[in-house]
Amino acid sequence: MKSQNALHFSVPLMAMMLLLVLPSGLLSAADSLDVSRLREGSEAWNARRAAETGFVPDLSGADLKGRKFRGFDLHGARLAGADLGQSDLSGANLSGACLDSSNCQGTLLDGAVLKGASLRGSTLDGVVLEGADCSGADFSGADLRRAECSKAGFRGANLQNAHFREASLRSVDFSGADLRGAYLWRAVLDGAVLMGVKVSDTTVLESGRYADAAWAAANGAVSMAELIVPTAVAAHASSQDQTRRVTASGGKKEGNSRVNSVLNLWRRTGPVDAPYDAAQFEMVKSDWREWNRLRRQNPSMRVNLTEARYDHKNLAQINLQGADLQKASLRGTDFSQSDLRGADLRGANLSEATLVDVDLAGADLRGAKLWRANMSRTRLNRAKVSAATILDSGKPATGEWALKHGALYMAD
Structure with a gap:
């Protein structure tokens, strides 16, 4: 009986590990023509955007790591799940773009325009956002550890559960931003504007303490009760949201298909002769970066x-x-x-x-x-x-x- 269980587990586990090592390009949903057009340079690209007002670039899941896109007009672009790690997007226009679950680790975004952009669950560890306009953007669940955000504008941004540990937030304008559940331990907030920001007792301040009504009053913030959503409801809402995004994109999923595939696999895989989840155990042991990305994208997932x-x-x-x-x-x-x-x-x-x-x-x-x-x-x-x-x-x-x-x- 044990050997049958072991076989039942080993096949999906091997499939999961195969998904993790496959080149991201093989699972990319990006339009290959749009990717090739990027090589023409910013002048030709921006001229095309100006001439073709209905042109919406689809770069979802594309491998764009280490590339130069300074000053590119990428407003409204689909970049969900794209790898932009170590790329240079200084001064780029990304207003209204979708970068959910993207990798922007160490990316240069200084002076970039990200107004109304969506970066939910994205990896922005060590990103440079100095002087960037991120007003109204959605950074919920994003990883911004050690980010350089000095003089950036996050006015009215959704920063719920965003991770700003050890980030430089000097002179950042957070006016009206939602910082409920945000993590600011050891961040530098010298000169930051906090007027009207929303905090809760799950907001971790730079001191390591939780935000409370007294802190909110002293800093012109608004202390709000945390809305606890049952796990089952949250999971259903996430599923419904994913369905809506698939429909809106003409049947193509926006996001990291590798991670989605692994998630589906996990739902089918259970522990084998152990009290813990065997697939989770293996992934924690073998690839902590992929694990952390998975946690950001599926925060309600039970970890056993x-x-x-x-x-x-x-x-x-x-x-x-x-x-x-x-x-x-x-x-x-x-x-x-x-x-x-x-x-x-x-x-x-x-x-x-x-x-x-x-x-x-x-x-x-x-x-x-x-x-x-x-x-x-x-x-x-x-x-x-x-x-x-x-x-x-x-x-x-x-x-x-x-x-x-x-x-x-x-x-x-």
């Missing part, structure tokens, strides 16, 4: 890694927010700069793990073992601990320790 063994693995910068890691073996694991907010780590073994700059806010650490773990600059706001929690010192957690670190001391 109960009793998983990642001893001495490198899981730095991974997104395991809300993951079920009960009784997981994580001895000596490197979680540097990882997001473990709200994770269930009850009974997990984190002895000698590297937890430098890790966010454990709201995580459940009751019964967890943290002996000799490196907890330098670890964020523990509202993390749950108990007498059964063994600290890095080897001593059990106490109410006094919890109070000092902003954690919650609870009975087992």
Whole structure:
């Protein structure tokens, strides 16, 4: 019986891994003619856009990594799922463009116009948006860690659940922007305009504290109650939204088809002789960047890694927010700069793990073992601990320790 189960699992898992290594061009939905026209240069491209007012470039999923598009007129373009990593789009016009789930890691977008553009769930780690006009744009769920956004305009932008950790936000205009659920830990906000921004008790400030009514009043912001949407409803809404986008694009999906295929595969694949999801376990272990992208695009996905063994693995910068890691073996694991907010780590073994700059806010650490773990600059706001929690010192957690670190001391 076990061999049949193993066979049942191995086939879809191999298919999933094959999808991950296939060149993105093979799964691209981009119009090859539109891609080839880009090579003509900005002057010819912009002249065509001016002459053909109905021309809407379809570059969805295209591999445009490391290319130069300075000053290109890409307003309204379809760039969902495109790879623009390390490309130069300085001064480009991307107003109203769709860049959902795109890769803009390290991309130059200084002085670019992104008014009303959609970048939901996009990877913008290390992007340069200095002086860019992002007013009214949708960056919900986008990864903007270490982004250079000085003097950019995010007026009225949707920044819900956007990740701005260690980003430079000097003199940024956030007037009227929606920052509910946004993550600003260690971002630099010197001179930023926050008048009228929406925040909630899930907004993480640059200090690591959560936004509250007092902070909002002091900064001219608006404190709003967080609307909790049941997972089933959120999943249904996401499915409906995807259906609408497919219909609107004439049957072609906007977004990363590789990721969508993997998601569908995950829904068919379950754990085999293990309490954790085997496909999730393998992906976390093999490709953290693809995993993080998947989490951004499917935030309501349940992560089941109960009793998983990642001893001495490198899981730095991974997104395991809300993951079920009960009784997981994580001895000596490197979680540097990882997001473990709200994770269930009850009974997990984190002895000698590297937890430098890790966010454990709201995580459940009751019964967890943290002996000799490196907890330098670890964020523990509202993390749950108990007498059964063994600290890095080897001593059990106490109410006094919890109070000092902003954690919650609870009975087992």
